[in-house]
Amino acid sequence: MVNGYVKADEIARRWDISIRQVQYLCIHRRIDGAIKFGNTWAIPNDAMKPTRTGKLKPGRKSKASGDKRHERQKEEQ
Numbered sequence: 001m002v003n004g005y006v007k008a009d010e011i012a013r014r015w016d017i018s019i020r021q022v023q024y025l026c027i028h029r030r031i032d033g034a035i036k037f038g039n040t041w042a043i044p045n046d047a048m049k050p051t052r053t054g055k056l057k058p059g060r061k062s063k064a065s066g067d068k069r070h071e072r073q074k075e076e077q
Contacts, residue, residue: 004034005042015049027048 007023011031015022026034026041033044 002037002042004045006045008041011043011047017049035039 008026009019010018012019012022019030022031022043023041025031026036026043030050031047033047
């Protein structure tokens with residue numbers, strides 16, 4: 001790989017996440033300095049793992065609001 005950069009699989013091992021999740025973060029520009037060479041993402045060796053924003057997509061409910069199906073299953077037991 002290019003000097004100072006590592007592949008997505010190396011970052012995935014370091015951050016304990018899947019390679020696909022690293023690729024997703026690169027595609028959505030969440031990792032500063034990540035560049036794509038053909039089919040391979042080159043990520044700066046000193047890149048920091050992005051933090052979660054905590055935002056939900058419009059129309060989505062948080063899991064904290066309660067899943068009625070789960071509550072019914074508990075009641076049936």
